[in-house]
Amino acid sequence: MADALKIGIAGLGTVGASLVRILQDRHEMLATTCGRAIETTAVTARDRNRDRGVDLSKTAWFDDAISLARDADIDVFVELMGGAGDPAYSAVKAALQRGIHVVTANKALLAAHGIELAKIAEEKGALLNYEAAVAGGIPVIKALRESMTGNTISRVYGIMNGTCNYILTKMEKEQLSFEACLKEAQRLGYAEADPAFDIEGNDTAHKLSILTSLAFGTAIAADDIYLEGITNISIDDIHAAADLGYRIKLLGVAQRTESGIEQRVHPTMVPYDSVIAQVDGVTNAVAIESDILGELLMVGPGAGGNATASAVLGDIADIAKSRPGAQHVPAFGRPTNALLPYKRAQIQSHEGGYFIRLKVVDRTGVFASIATRMADNGISLESIMQHSKHLMDTGEPQTIILVTHATSEHSVRDAIKAIKGEGYLVGEPQVIRIERPKAN
Amino acid sequence: MADALKIGIAGLGTVGASLVRILQDRHEMLATTCGRAIETTAVTARDRNRDRGVDLSKTAWFDDAISLARDADIDVFVELMGGAGDPAYSAVKAALQRGIHVVTANKALLAAHGIELAKIAEEKGALLNYEAAVAGGIPVIKALRESMTGNTISRVYGIMNGTCNYILTKMEKEQLSFEACLKEAQRLGYAEADPAFDIEGNDTAHKLSILTSLAFGTAIAADDIYLEGITNISIDDIHAAADLGYRIKLLGVAQRTESGIEQRVHPTMVPYDSVIAQVDGVTNAVAIESDILGELLMVGPGAGGNATASAVLGDIADIAKSRPGAQHVPAFGRPTNALLPYKRAQIQSHEGGYFIRLKVVDRTGVFASIATRMADNGISLESIMQHSKHLMDTGEPQTIILVTHATSEHSVRDAIKAIKGEGYLVGEPQVIRIERPKAN
Numbered sequence: 001m002a003d004a005l006k007i008g009i010a011g012l013g014t015v016g017a018s019l020v021r022i023l024q025d026r027h028e029m030l031a032t033t034c035g036r037a038i039e040t041t042a043v044t045a046r047d048r049n050r051d052r053g054v055d056l057s058k059t060a061w062f063d064d065a066i067s068l069a070r071d072a073d074i075d076v077f078v079e080l081m082g083g084a085g086d087p088a089y090s091a092v093k094a095a096l097q098r099g100i101h102v103v104t105a106n107k108a109l110l111a112a113h114g115i116e117l118a119k120i121a122e123e124k125g126a127l128l129n130y131e132a133a134v135a136g137g138i139p140v141i142k143a144l145r146e147s148m149t150g151n152t153i154s155r156v157y158g159i160m161n162g163t164c165n166y167i168l169t170k171m172e173k174e175q176l177s178f179e180a181c182l183k184e185a186q187r188l189g190y191a192e193a194d195p196a197f198d199i200e201g202n203d204t205a206h207k208l209s210i211l212t213s214l215a216f217g218t219a220i221a222a223d224d225i226y227l228e229g230i231t232n233i234s235i236d237d238i239h240a241a242a243d244l245g246y247r248i249k250l251l252g253v254a255q256r257t258e259s260g261i262e263q264r265v266h267p268t269m270v271p272y273d274s275v276i277a278q279v280d281g282v283t284n285a286v287a288i289e290s291d292i293l294g295e296l297l298m299v300g301p302g303a304g305g306n307a308t309a310s311a312v313l314g315d316i317a318d319i320a321k322s323r324p325g326a327q328h329v330p331a332f333g334r335p336t337n338a339l340l341p342y343k344r345a346q347i348q349s350h351e352g353g354y355f356i357r358l359k360v361v362d363r364t365g366v367f368a369s370i371a372t373r374m375a376d377n378g379i380s381l382e383s384i385m386q387h388s389k390h391l392m393d394t395g396e397p398q399t400i401i402l403v404t405h406a407t408s409e410h411s412v413r414d415a416i417k418a419i420k421g422e423g424y425l426v427g428e429p430q431v432i433r434i435e436r437p438k439a440n
Numbered sequence: 441m442a443d444a445l446k447i448g449i450a451g452l453g454t455v456g457a458s459l460v461r462i463l464q465d466r467h468e469m470l471a472t473t474c475g476r477a478i479e480t481t482a483v484t485a486r487d488r489n490r491d492r493g494v495d496l497s498k499t500a501w502f503d504d505a506i507s508l509a510r511d512a513d514i515d516v517f518v519e520l521m522g523g524a525g526d527p528a529y530s531a532v533k534a535a536l537q538r539g540i541h542v543v544t545a546n547k548a549l550l551a552a553h554g555i556e557l558a559k560i561a562e563e564k565g566a567l568l569n570y571e572a573a574v575a576g577g578i579p580v581i582k583a584l585r586e587s588m589t590g591n592t593i594s595r596v597y598g599i600m601n602g603t604c605n606y607i608l609t610k611m612e613k614e615q616l617s618f619e620a621c622l623k624e625a626q627r628l629g630y631a632e633a634d635p636a637f638d639i640e641g642n643d644t645a646h647k648l649s650i651l652t653s654l655a656f657g658t659a660i661a662a663d664d665i666y667l668e669g670i671t672n673i674s675i676d677d678i679h680a681a682a683d684l685g686y687r688i689k690l691l692g693v694a695q696r697t698e699s700g701i702e703q704r705v706h707p708t709m710v711p712y713d714s715v716i717a718q719v720d721g722v723t724n725a726v727a728i729e730s731d732i733l734g735e736l737l738m739v740g741p742g743a744g745g746n747a748t749a750s751a752v753l754g755d756i757a758d759i760a761k762s763r764p765g766a767q768h769v770p771a772f773g774r775p776t777n778a779l780l781p782y783k784r785a786q787i788q789s790h791e792g793g794y795f796i797r798l799k800v801v802d803r804t805g806v807f808a809s810i811a812t813r814m815a816d817n818g819i820s821l822e823s824i825m826q827h828s829k830h831l832m833d834t835g836e837p838q839t840i841i842l843v844t845h846a847t848s849e850h851s852v853r854d855a856i857k858a859i860k861g862e863g864y865l866v867g868e869p870q871v872i873r874i875e876r877p878k879a880n
Contacts, residue, residue: 018732022590022732026590029590030589030590032774032775032778033589033590033770033773033774034589035770035775131587137733137734137736138736139579139582139583139586139587139736142579142582142583142586142587143579143582146579146582146754146757146758146761147571147579147582147750147751147754148750148754149470149473149474149753149754149757150462150466150469150470150473150750150753150754150757151750273718274718275715275718275719275739277718278713278714278715278717278718279715290750291746292458292462292746292747292749292750292753293577293740293741293746293747293750293751294577294740294741294744294746294747294750295740295741296577296578296579296738296739296740297738297739297740298736298737298738298739299715299736299737299738299739300733300734300735300736300737301733301734301735304734306731306732306733306734307732307733307734309732310587310588310590310591310730310732310733310734311587311733313589313590313732314586314587314588314589314590317586317589317590318586321586322762330473330475333473334472334473335472335475338472
């Protein structure tokens with residue numbers, strides 16, 4: 001049997017502690033599977049004295065991640081601290097510069113510095129593995145980087161934030177408001193005290209930027225993402241979606257278009273009988289559409305100490321099974337000098353169906369006026385209807401729901417601007433994009 | 441850049457021809473991704489003169505697969521002929537004995553000889569990759585063999601035969617009989633002229649036996665599988681399932697139980713709102729339940745020239761990215777001498793819910809008698825009802841549907857035997873097992 005693989009772990013939170021425990025409990029099983037033992041030889045964390053329920057007595061302790069990465073006697077540096085900046089950034093860089101393999105679950109770091117780090121890894125013959133950074137336990141990085149080699153990807157999209165999916169699912173199933181569901185998510189630990197990063201879509205955007213690079217062979221462009229969170233979604237939208245045969249999900253979508261790569265994160269209506277519509281609660285799902293394989297959808301746990309530790313362990317095991325300097329696995333699927341520049345497609349050019357919910361004053365001719373304004377902008381309507389809750393002639397504002405056939409974001413915005421000019425709108429219109437799986 | 445990877449392909453049917461075309465068309469792209477070119481240097485097929493729409497003028501032709509495997513100047517032998525016996529078996533063996541890596545899509549071969557071939561691969565330091573053998577384009581082999589390293593698997597199950605899923609989907613959606621849908625499947629090329637191998641469940645069983653070995657670390661036991669096909673499923677069963685909130689799918693299920701590993705292939709009711717219930721048509725799906733990662737479900741094309749070629753190409757690319765002798769990837773997840781013997785759990789001990797459809801003569805006391813016989817055998821009922829089509833007192837036989845809570849196969853069989861003794865049954869009862877995803 002080959003020499004043991006020595007790993008150093010930076011960060012002993014939920015994921016790090018799970019990982020150390022699994023590596024201890026399954027030492028023999030892992031040695032059999034990998035052909036060599038995996039030993040945790042060095043660790044660092046914020047608090048040395050906290051009881052994590054794991055035995056670290058034979059493990060070297062480092063006071064900070066950068067010195068662990070620089071000085072520890074390790075083959076693999078496992079970064080589980082999080083954050084785009086230091087110490088994670090400098091520590092990962094230091095490890096790669098020594099030619100030490102890196103396994104990380106840090107999406108923010110990769111979104112900000114992924115290509116730079118990949119370049120160093122390449123130069124030093126080290127592996128940079130990050131399965132846990134996107135959609136937790138779902139092996140989507142491996143699918144894109146390895147299984148789908150040779151495929152041309154046309155679209156990758158998914159539910160990549162468990163907090164948002166939990167809230168949207170709960171709103172629908174229990175007829176509760178966004179605020180009530182957010183509170184429940186916080187109580188259960190699914191949402192942070194400051195939930196903005198999740199519910200505004202930033203977390204999904206970080207993950208999407210990594211998938212975009214892998215799928216399209218482009219440089220990471222995490223700042224070039226159209227972003228819309230779920231704070232604006234009301235129970236009325238969810239009802240209207242259900243009436244029309246849709247469910248609302250926060251999707252991250254990256255798509256090849258004629259004008260470039262479109263990256264967008266926004267609430268999306270998906271057909272009720274599509275597989276992804278049935279993905280509930282904190283579960284994640286990622287779909288990849290390609291020219292050879294076709295459509296692949298993977299559903300699984302997107303977060304949690306164990307699921308994330310499982311993905312990290314898979315990355316470590318891949319290294320354990322390889323031999324030093326033995327593999328050519330560019331971090332983003334191709335050598336960094338072969339990555340294309342990212343060319344942003346403007347969201348204005350997005351072609352697809354739209355759901356539009358308008359509140360209007362109750363007067364004759366409003367339907368005709370709305371339909372005319374849509375037609376003026378070349379928008380073909382699938383349906384236009386008064387919402388069922390407001391069928392009585394009460395003189396109160398009425399809710400009108402439009403569903404369009406495929407059209408451009410640009411046309412929709414122009415049409416809404418024209419409708420606003422008519423003077424019968426009450427408040428802001430709600431616009432939700434419709435996304436259809438290829439197979440549906 | 442490293443030397444080109446030289447591959448020899450045996451079998452130029454739909455998959456083989458797709459593969460040759462892709463390797464030619466995407467030569468540069470693959471070289472960039474893999475760090476070396478991939479060259480088709482030798483081929484063999486039944487008919488040398490058939491036009492396959494690919495240029496083979498620079499490729500060595502061999503008249504048979506075994507001499508190609510023995511004599512060709514290749515690094516990888518790609519076996520796409522199919523069949524458990526020769527020439528596939530001897531050719532793969534010959535290649536491995538030369539220490540040449542093998543990529544195969546041949547589930548029958550692996551089900552019959554997988555462990556023997558894995559042992560030779562191990563001894564010679566060759567890789568034996570077979571992603572395409574199970575569920576076509578879905579990377580389930582990679583997920584089990586690599587991503588889930590360290591996990592203990594409790595159950596793996598899935599829809600692994602597109603023909604059966606197409607028929608069951610069409611029966612439900614278009615209210616057609618089994619026979620009509622089978623004919624349509626044959627017309628579309630989804631079913632063979634002799635469809636028995638698919639519709640009786642054998643194809644699913646081959647694939648399941650491979651997943652069982654990978655999931656549980658046991659020797660392959662393809663003959664130790666409880667087998668029940670879909671020929672017995674009527675439109676009445678599909679209606680009754682829908683009324684109760686279920687859909688019927690042909691599942692292959694392998695499950696760890698106290699008495700051993702249970703392997704079974706049979707029509708199964710899955711909850712309508714589960715993700716797997718929404719997998720329609722020829723699409724496949726595989727779910728893996730494990731202790732660290734949790735539940736992972738993958739959905740994608742299970743067959744077709746391109747999807748299968750994509751999986752084969754992924755396997756070839758993995759070899760191209762590695763360097764000779766550089767990896768430790770035992771074919772079935774652990775070295776063959778570490779595989780456990782397969783210990784069969786009898787289907788009699790299967791614990792789960794059951795759907796039972798009985799035709800009975802219309803007389804007072806039948807409900808009570810049935811309920812009593814079930815209770816006698818310790819079976820707790822979720823529901824017992826007359827089927828909605830037969831509410832009138834016509835004197836004709838009535839249909840009664842039972843749904844049980846979790847119980848053993850043994851108890852169900854005993855209860856049915858007792859009911860048969862009562863003399864009011866007409867024809868044979870229909871029994872369909874209910875399977876629930878862990879998350880539901």
